[in-house]
Amino acid sequence: MRSLTCRTALVFFAISVGAALGQTSKNAEDSILAADLAWEKVYSAKDLEKTVAFCDEEGSMLVPNNPIVTGKAAMAKAIASDFALGDLEWHANKAVVARSGELGYTSGTYEQKVRDASGKIILDKGKYLTVWKKQKNGSWRVLMDMFNSDLPPSATSTF
C-alpha cells in the first residue's frame, strides 16, 4: 500500500510538472486554434446563424470605421454587413491560452475581396486579434474580435 501511495503521488507530481511545463497549454492552444478554424469556415461560407453562434452573449466586435458593438444581436448585424461587403478568409498564426484554460486569444492575417464605391473589386489584406472565452460546456466563444488593414489609407478609403 505504501508503495502504491508513493506511485500515486509520483503520478500526480508528473502531471503537475507536465502542466507547469506547458503540456496542458499545448492542448488548450490546439483547442482554441480549432475554434478559430471552425469559425473561419462558417464565416467565409457566410452562414450567419452558425457564425453568430460562436459569439459570446457579452462579446464585442471592433470594426474599423465604426463604433464598437457589444452583444450577440449587434454582432450579428456587424457580421451581416461584413458578409455584404465582400468575401473574407483568415488564417491564425498565433494562439495563447491562460494556464487556467478559460481565456485566450488567436491572431493572424486576413484577405477580403471588397467592392469599392465604383464597383471595382479590391483585395484588402490585414491582421486580426480575437479574444476567446471557454464556456462551461468546453466550447470557445468570441469575447472580442478586432481587425485592421495593412494597406495604406488611400487604398481603403473608398470602401
Next chain:
Amino acid sequence: MRSLTCRTALVFFAISVGAALGQTSKNAEDSILAADLAWEKVYSAKDLEKTVAFCDEEGSMLVPNNPIVTGKAAMAKAIASDFALGDLEWHANKAVVARSGELGYTSGTYEQKVRDASGKIILDKGKYLTVWKKQKNGSWRVLMDMFNSDLPPSATSTF
C-alpha cells in the same frame, strides 16, 4: 492540534471559495487597469523609454495601415512613429483577467490629434484592445496592442 488543523483547512476552503467567486479576479482586474493607466501616462507624455518598457519581449503592435510588428525594437519604432503622428490619449472601459492571473486584456476608447497631409489638425477617435501578460515579478507587459478608428474612411484617408 486537531482543532487547529480543521481551522486551517477551513481558511484554505474560504480562500478557494473566494477565488472561485471572483474576489481574486477583481484584484487582478484592478491591477491590469492600473498597468493600462500607467502605460497611458507615459505614452501620452511621449516618454519612449518608459513606454517601451511596458512591452513584452515577444509583444506585437497591430497598427492600422501597417503590417504587424513583433519584438521590442520593432514596437519601439512603431511607437516613435505614433508619437510623431500626433497627441494620443486613451481610457480603458473594460478589463478581464484569466482565473490563473497571468493573462488578460484591457479595452477602451482613444482620441488622437493627428496632423493631416495639408498640416491641418484632425481629431481621430477610435477603440483599442490590449492583451497583457504578467511577468514573474508581478508587473504586466503588453503582448498584443491593436486599435482602429471609429471615423468614416474618408476622414482618416489623409493621415
